[in-house]
Amino acid sequence: MxxxxxxxxxxxxxxxxxxxxxxxxxxxxxxxxxxxxWGFHFKSNPNLSEIISISANIIPNKEEVKLLSTExxxxxxxxxxxxxxxxxxxxxxDCEIKNDFQxxxxxxxxxxxxxxxxxxGSDIFLEEGAVVEHCFLNASEGPIYIGKDCLIMEGSMxxxxxxxxxxxxxxxxxxxxxxxxxxxxxxxxxxxKNSVIFGYSNKAHDGYLGDSVIGEWCNLxxxxxxxxxxxxxxxxxxxxxxxKSFLDAGLKCGLMMGDYSRSAINTSFNTGxxxxxxxxxxxxxxxxxxxxxxxxxxxxxxxxxxKAVQHISKWKKMKGQDLGKEEIKHLxxxxxxxxxxx
Numbered sequence: 355m356x357x358x359x360x361x362x363x364x365x366x367x368x369x370x371x372x373x374x375x376x377x378x379x380x381x382x383x384x385x386x387x388x389x390x391x392w393g394f395h396f397k398s399n400p401n402l403s404e405i406i407s408i409s410a411n412i413i414p415n416k417e418e419v420k421l422l423s424t425e426x427x428x429x430x431x432x433x434x435x436x437x438x439x440x441x442x443x444x445x446x447x448d449c450e451i452k453n454d455f456q457x458x459x460x461x462x463x464x465x466x467x468x469x470x471x472x473x474x475g476s477d478i479f480l481e482e483g484a485v486v487e488h489c490f491l492n493a494s495e496g497p498i499y500i501g502k503d504c505l506i507m508e509g510s511m512x513x514x515x516x517x518x519x520x521x522x523x524x525x526x527x528x529x530x531x532x533x534x535x536x537x538x539x540x541x542x543x544x545x546x547k548n549s550v551i552f553g554y555s556n557k558a559h560d561g562y563l564g565d566s567v568i569g570e571w572c573n574l575x576x577x578x579x580x581x582x583x584x585x586x587x588x589x590x591x592x593x594x595x596x597x598k599s600f601l602d603a604g605l606k607c608g609l610m611m612g613d614y615s616r617s618a619i620n621t622s623f624n625t626g627x628x629x630x631x632x633x634x635x636x637x638x639x640x641x642x643x644x645x646x647x648x649x650x651x652x653x654x655x656x657x658x659x660x661k662a663v664q665h666i667s668k669w670k671k672m673k674g675q676d677l678g679k680e681e682i683k684h685l686x687x688x689x690x691x692x693x694x695x696x
Contacts, residue, residue, distance in 0.1 A: 516535070549565065631648075633650075635652075
């Protein structure tokens with residue numbers, strides 16, 4: 355039986371805050387996570403007859419996967435993209451939405467699209483159960499993928515490349531630019547551009563989200579916005595507390611928010627803000643450029659662990675899920691590590 359082992363290594367420290375709560379293989383880039391991409395490719399490769407190990411930061415492509423074989427264990431990837439740093443998630447999201455769109459829709463037909471919509475371009479795919487009425491869908495610069503049982507409310511303006519996973523919602527009058535992708539059970543609203551939202555998270559109200567990556571089980575309060583470019587038009591830096599160094603993020607980079615974090619209404623995120631997992635973001639003025647894990651507000655206070663677990667559990671129940679024992683155990687480990695630094 356074919357088996358694929360995706361191996362993390364020292365590079366996972368480059369993906370704080372997301373690698374604290376997942377393997378690099380479970381980072382979403384495009385419509386799918388890296389693990390999901392390999393799942394599609396692996397089951398179609400008859401040359402793999404036993405366990406094979408692959409670095410978790412390799413984004414597979416159809417051509418080179420065909421050459422991968424247990425008979426050729428020394429195969430070197432040459433034309434494949436690698437996630438090497440945090441900003442690569444945004445760098446590759448455009449082309450990966452396009453690649454994943456072909457992978458998912460090959461040989462399949464979209465659900466019929468209601469004539470109440472205004473369509474531009476042909477690469478628009480609706481899974482069964484998706485409801486889209488009175489919207490503007492422009493796929494002239496990239497495909498639009500709407501997952502199973504999604505609801506795209508009237509007046510939404512969506513410009514591809516764009517994807518939203520199963521049971522996602524786009525609120526009335528949303529303005530979404532490519533390249534933007536959201537995982538399952540996300541709620542999107544307001545203005546969003548060139549961003550990746552992993553899953554089960556909400557950016558449901560007015561406010562701007564641009565050039566940003568949002569983890570799972572996050573919530574941006576109404577009116578929250580981020581800056582994605584400095585007033586000086588200078589380079590943006592992202593702080594990595596594990597490596598104790600700054601990453602040069604280019605001229606445009608917004609918010610990197612770890613899992614289970616939430617912001618109060620009207621929060622203003624500075625350019626290149628990094629938020630650790632399980633943080634409650636609130637305070638006066640713009641956010642600091644870095645908030646550690648389990649932050650309670652801007653002022654360096656640590657979130658009470660039991661209170662944090664209660665709040666996270668309530669948010670998960672709102673989407674029909676429970677906070678599991680292993681999840682709590684892992685959160686406690688992160689909390690204890692952070693507490694030692696206080």
